[in-house]
Amino acid sequence: MIDELVSQQDALDAARRVRGTDDVAEALARVAWSVVTDPGDAVAATLVREFGPADGMRFALDARGRSWPMVRAAGARRALDEARARWRQRADPAAVIDALRRAQTAGAHLLLPGDPDWPLAVDDLDTEAPVVLWARGRPELLTSAARVAIVGARAATAYGERVAADLSGDLAAAGTAVVSGGAYGIDGAAHRAALTVGGGTIAVLAGGVDRPYPAGHRNLLTRIAVDGVVVSEVPCGTAPTRWRFLARNRLIAALGQATVVVEAGWRSGSLNTAGHAATLGRPLGAVPGPVTSASSAGCHRLLREYDAVCVTSAAEVAEMLPIDARSPHAHDATEEGRVLLLRALSTRTARTEAQLAQRADLTVERTRALLGLLDLDGLARRDGDGWRGIGAARTS
Amino acid sequence: MIDELVSQQDALDAARRVRGTDDVAEALARVAWSVVTDPGDAVAATLVREFGPADGMRFALDARGRSWPMVRAAGARRALDEARARWRQRADPAAVIDALRRAQTAGAHLLLPGDPDWPLAVDDLDTEAPVVLWARGRPELLTSAARVAIVGARAATAYGERVAADLSGDLAAAGTAVVSGGAYGIDGAAHRAALTVGGGTIAVLAGGVDRPYPAGHRNLLTRIAVDGVVVSEVPCGTAPTRWRFLARNRLIAALGQATVVVEAGWRSGSLNTAGHAATLGRPLGAVPGPVTSASSAGCHRLLREYDAVCVTSAAEVAEMLPIDARSPHAHDATEEGRVLLLRALSTRTARTEAQLAQRADLTVERTRALLGLLDLDGLARRDGDGWRGIGAARTS
Numbered sequence: 112m113i114d115e116l117v118s119q120q121d122a123l124d125a126a127r128r129v130r131g132t133d134d135v136a137e138a139l140a141r142v143a144w145s146v147v148t149d150p151g152d153a154v155a156a157t158l159v160r161e162f163g164p165a166d167g168m169r170f171a172l173d174a175r176g177r178s179w180p181m182v183r184a185a186g187a188r189r190a191l192d193e194a195r196a197r198w199r200q201r202a203d204p205a206a207v208i209d210a211l212r213r214a215q216t217a218g219a220h221l222l223l224p225g226d227p228d229w230p231l232a233v234d235d236l237d238t239e240a241p242v243v244l245w246a247r248g249r250p251e252l253l254t255s256a257a258r259v260a261i262v263g264a265r266a267a268t269a270y271g272e273r274v275a276a277d278l279s280g281d282l283a284a285a286g287t288a289v290v291s292g293g294a295y296g297i298d299g300a301a302h303r304a305a306l307t308v309g310g311g312t313i314a315v316l317a318g319g320v321d322r323p324y325p326a327g328h329r330n331l332l333t334r335i336a337v338d339g340v341v342v343s344e345v346p347c348g349t350a351p352t353r354w355r356f357l358a359r360n361r362l363i364a365a366l367g368q369a370t371v372v373v374e375a376g377w378r379s380g381s382l383n384t385a386g387h388a389a390t391l392g393r394p395l396g397a398v399p400g401p402v403t404s405a406s407s408a409g410c411h412r413l414l415r416e417y418d419a420v421c422v423t424s425a426a427e428v429a430e431m432l433p434i435d436a437r438s439p440h441a442h443d444a445t446e447e448g449r450v451l452l453l454r455a456l457s458t459r460t461a462r463t464e465a466q467l468a469q470r471a472d473l474t475v476e477r478t479r480a481l482l483g484l485l486d487l488d489g490l491a492r493r494d495g496d497g498w499r500g501i502g503a504a505r506t507s
Numbered sequence: 508m509i510d511e512l513v514s515q516q517d518a519l520d521a522a523r524r525v526r527g528t529d530d531v532a533e534a535l536a537r538v539a540w541s542v543v544t545d546p547g548d549a550v551a552a553t554l555v556r557e558f559g560p561a562d563g564m565r566f567a568l569d570a571r572g573r574s575w576p577m578v579r580a581a582g583a584r585r586a587l588d589e590a591r592a593r594w595r596q597r598a599d600p601a602a603v604i605d606a607l608r609r610a611q612t613a614g615a616h617l618l619l620p621g622d623p624d625w626p627l628a629v630d631d632l633d634t635e636a637p638v639v640l641w642a643r644g645r646p647e648l649l650t651s652a653a654r655v656a657i658v659g660a661r662a663a664t665a666y667g668e669r670v671a672a673d674l675s676g677d678l679a680a681a682g683t684a685v686v687s688g689g690a691y692g693i694d695g696a697a698h699r700a701a702l703t704v705g706g707g708t709i710a711v712l713a714g715g716v717d718r719p720y721p722a723g724h725r726n727l728l729t730r731i732a733v734d735g736v737v738v739s740e741v742p743c744g745t746a747p748t749r750w751r752f753l754a755r756n757r758l759i760a761a762l763g764q765a766t767v768v769v770e771a772g773w774r775s776g777s778l779n780t781a782g783h784a785a786t787l788g789r790p791l792g793a794v795p796g797p798v799t800s801a802s803s804a805g806c807h808r809l810l811r812e813y814d815a816v817c818v819t820s821a822a823e824v825a826e827m828l829p830i831d832a833r834s835p836h837a838h839d840a841t842e843e844g845r846v847l848l849l850r851a852l853s854t855r856t857a858r859t860e861a862q863l864a865q866r867a868d869l870t871v872e873r874t875r876a877l878l879g880l881l882d883l884d885g886l887a888r889r890d891g892d893g894w895r896g897i898g899a900a901r902t903s
Binding site: 273274399400408411415420423424427 | 666669670794795796797798799803804807810811816817819820823
């Protein structure tokens with residue numbers, strides 16, 4: 112299918128318009144992957160990683176008779192064969208062109224790994240990372256220095272909505288982007304409060320970014336698509352489904368440097384988001400409420416069973432963030448970050464940006480930016496996939 | 508002073524009437540200690556432990572010119588000399604007789620270590636254990652198989668009082684004795700609910716058991732002194748003071764096998780009780796509430812800073828208790844306890860009752876009772892201060 116797409120003028124034109132560049136081979140291949148796969152397809156991710164998006168797809172779809180040379184284990188071969196059967200049913204070049212045209216109509220950006228606005232945070236999902244992201248509004252918010260996911264029950268109480276709004280408003284006013292799912296209840300209260308204080312907010316949808324869902328949030332999502340960003344990994348035109356909501360939750364957890372559940376019933380879907388945050392090693396917070404309120408039972412469960420942090424204020428949420436994300440508006444963050452990063456660098460061993468970010472307790476985005484500064488100052492240099500420190504005084 | 512007391516007919520009569528026995532030498536000595544010392548006097552406790560209550564007091568008060576033969580370190584000698592000066596100011600035989608007569612008038616029992624109703628749990632306070640206990644009502648409640656301290660703010664909200672009553676009522680109905688401080692607010696709600704379901708409740712006072720405090724709880728404390736037990740370590744007639752409230756809190760924490768704080772402001776006195784529970788290694792629970800309520804701020808602080816368990820129901824409180832205390836009304840507890848205790852016994856090494864209780868996850872009281880049964884069955888025997896298992900099959 113990929114060779115068919117890159118030889119069709121329609122496909123090339125549609126991709127060029129959405130990407131704003133002539134170099135659209137990878138974009139077409141990745142959009143094709145997003146059309147033929149469901150979110151978080153680990154088999155697809157492995158092929159993309161191994162062969163690149165275009166060759167991986169040739170391998171998966173076009174080389175019908177070809178064997179899988181790198182796969183020897185029978186179980187893995189079976190998984191690949193099953194995946195290939197699924198993908199082939201959806202391998203329609205017209206669907207790729209349709210997705211691109213709908214995106215253009217909706218004014219959606221197509222983000223690929225490596226783009227400046229691609230959030231490195233979602234790569235923590237490893238083989239469940241999204242293959243592309245579609246974004247309406249201000250995609251640069253996806254790489255905000257500080258990002259907190261605030262989620263909770265659709266059937267929220269007045270108490271829950273008030274607390275969500277207080278937390279979100281205070282965090283957004285201090286420069287933290289508020290990530291949520293655009294739903295009724297806690298999600299909506301969090302988005303609205305962030306917009307009200309003129310802060311950044313990210314709505315992650317389970318369907319296409321051109322399909323505001325729920326319908327009652329059409330106006331809210333339209334506002335977010337201007338002053339914030341509405342983002343999804345599924346192509347424009349895709350309807351949200353129960354399964355896509357669950358898959359979407361992992362993106363919310365990955366985009367937030369911490370996740371806070373404000374109100375949740377005993378079996379609330381937001382506990383699923385909390386589970387993803389915990390799996391990713393992201394700090395998890397829960398807001399307590401009256402024990403007499405069923406809407407807080409899920410939060411109390413997180414406190415009892417999942418060792419969530421009890422949070423009652425924006426300041427307590429900020430304590431859960433990486434050090435450099437706690438006061439994103441502060442101007443001395445650069446000097447503090449340089450010191451932390453210099454300590455994290457070794458002159459002997461090259462360390463990747465992710466390793467350095469973890470050692471320095473900085474975001475990957477900030478680590479990357481600071482490494483650029485240290486490089487200019489002659490204090491760090493690239494070495495293969497990583498970085499080393501330079502300096503006679505450093506011996507570690 | 509002690510020789511003066513045991514030679515005065517007034518003193519002997521007063522002690523005999525309160526104790527109901529002619530053997531009152533230790534009682535007089537311990538009451539004398541409780542009159543001359545403040546609660547939790549570790550220097551006094553050390554002397555009592557080293558020399559016994561009567562000889563310890565002779566040493567402390569009567570042998571004016573005598574040195575302290577067992578103390579060589581200058582710091583410890585100074586502490587002893589200072590303590591002796593304090594004690595001598597209060598060494599009045601008439602005060603001892605007065606305390607005994609007031610107790611008799613109030614119908615208070617005088618409990619000494621070794622009495623069947625003496626709660627071994629308070630001995631966990633080590634050198635801060637009480638030297639005597641005065642009890643009005645049913646002193647046998649002090650050794651209930653299951654005991655939970657439920658404490659909280661005097662300035663409680665309707666929510667807090669409701670939750671305290673729900674927890675206390677459910678626990679007391681299941682056979683757990685509810686320990687609290689008799690104060691307004693949470694304490695009162697906890698006591699009342701336990702009485703309402705016909706369960707056991709223990710009110711630990713900062714002043715004498717003949718001085719109901721606060722005045723507005725005179726009727727409640729009078730009911731507890733009949734259907735439950737009102738207990739204090741200070742002599743009858745003693746007024747409660749701020750310092751005595753703080754000292755009293757350690758007894759509440761020691762008498763409870765777990766402590767639950769229902770509502771507490773940021774600097775509530777119940778956090779002091781929580782601190783004692785944590786110091787004693789007792790499980791600590793906190794009931795969450797609305798983050799918008801200042802009356803829950805102390806509970807949320809316990810959840811955040813002191814690793815308290817988030818509790819929302821009596822069942823969750825019961826999970827914090829030793830295994831044999833979780834269903835005190837169950838009749839198969841004896842067989843289960845025997846099995847646990849047999850596993851905890853070693854045939855090679857003698858273990859104390861406290862060590863065995865900890866290993867078997869049983870209360871000390873139950874461990875002692877079960878050891879008696881195992882002794883009768885020829886499965887365990889005393890060895891010095893501890894117990895050993897007997898049996899060819901046992902090799903541990």
